[in-house]
Amino acid sequence: MNEGRVLALSGGVGGAKLALGLSRVLPADDLLICANTGDDFEHLGLTICPDIDTLTYTLAGLANPELGWGRRDESWSFMETLATVGGETWFRLGDRDLALHVERTRRLAAGESLTAITDDVCRRWGIGHRIIPMSDDPVRTKVHAEEGWLDFQDYFVRQQCRPVVRELAFVGADQARPHPDLLAALADPTLRAVVICPSNPFISIEPTLALPGLRAALTACAAPVVAVSPIIGGKAVKGPTAKMMAELGTPPSARAVAERYADLIDAYVLDEQDAADADTIDADVTLARTLMTTLEDRENLARIALQAADKVRA
């Protein structure tokens, strides 16, 4: 029952919490974490991959517990000085965080793939579990707001999600090759489960789903697909998920998230606070405490998500 590999599709913060939980309850060989790269962007001449970085920092024990993003033991001399020479400071880059961006940008320019660089960083930082980008080809999320199309980080960080979202686009997704190990995992008849982590469906999961053949591969996948709701009590734990859902005409609820994944998921884990939504969801439903505050919470929710998948498979 609890054999075979698990594929986790993840965005940043919320997704990374569950990915960490999964990494604590599954051996390294039994978990493949696939990171959204739609948030990636070029800034100050550097290629920045926020979701890969959040996953990497989280699994390496280097995540910043106060900020919820970036590195622990961070210093800010670079940013302070950048301001004195008139540089752009709306995207906060810590001195330690910067090292990863500078070195990755250098290696990408030298022709290495994002996969190879991510593998190497994980190895150096003692991360046994594998984190892969959804694609080595660039995909860039754009936000259609009243003022026109915005780069994702412009919307998300610079404008702090204030613009009203009308539409999202994943530029490059139609041409990007899904990561071969992502496709291989989905095609593997021994795959145990696909876990869609509690990330924002619109911006953290759907860029991956927009890759050519990805939805078909998920539908054809022999393993059960389980999603964990990022909505608790009708609200997002963090970030703009609820606001974005409302603006896109979807009520911010656990049920609405399940509906976005309707043709893909076999099982759904939602919070006990959203029990009222359970009956109307077209998937095998598990109610749980989904707020992940402690490391134990992360491990427990990981076990619950795996059990939800295993139950469907049985």
Place this chain on the structure above:
Amino acid sequence: MNEGRVLALSGGVGGAKLALGLSRVLPADDLLICANTGDDFEHLGLTICPDIDTLTYTLAGLANPELGWGRRDESWSFMETLATVGGETWFRLGDRDLALHVERTRRLAAGESLTAITDDVCRRWGIGHRIIPMSDDPVRTKVHAEEGWLDFQDYFVRQQCRPVVRELAFVGADQARPHPDLLAALADPTLRAVVICPSNPFISIEPTLALPGLRAALTACAAPVVAVSPIIGGKAVKGPTAKMMAELGTPPSARAVAERYADLIDAYVLDEQDAADADTIDADVTLARTLMTTLEDRENLARIALQAADKVRA
């Protein structure tokens, strides 16, 4: 007598000390500091201009008094973290220093000139005196050693000047356009003096002299040209000047430096310790205490260099 503008040709540390002295005894409009860019290089994807930076930090009061290079109040989180991802750490970049390199590289890539960027940084940091690059076109010093041609910073920093120098080349110098304000200053009949700062002649001054027309413009210049010896008591105050001179077949002496400038200089300031060299130098000689330890030393030597020039002109 003490009217008109002064042009200073400078490299990094030693030159910057005298440039600071000159900036303390001359109004902003009466001094133009022309920086060597032969030391510039591309590293970690960044364009780094060590001599411009040393001059800028020195005149802004931001230079690191302990290290003798880089920024004061520096922190090293970037470098520490870069090591953990396998990045190259032989060229030490502090977190604050890095901000200048990242922002300059971004602006160069956006099409701004090194001159425009340097002007803007100086303005932002409250430097009234003007610092210009010798050229906006790239010139890169290469060192011919036993193992072949080395990039300058590879020789200078990574290999700490250990290789024996056979020859130097200033790649790009023959195609580079001298800074127009450098040529304009030299052609200005009211120019008061050209001061060749006490920098390493081979690597800090000769790249500028290698620019097309520069030697001719210096020779034709109406103002006296005064050089200040970087050698004190037969030794370099700092850096590889003496070692390099010996390897290139020139005895490391104040006189040998004067000989390298023989067809260019009208006056020469050398240290009292090198008084024995004075008689054999084909220029108007001034003996002085040239070691610049205090700010007062820098100002005094600046006054002495200007007086030496004014004396020739009289």
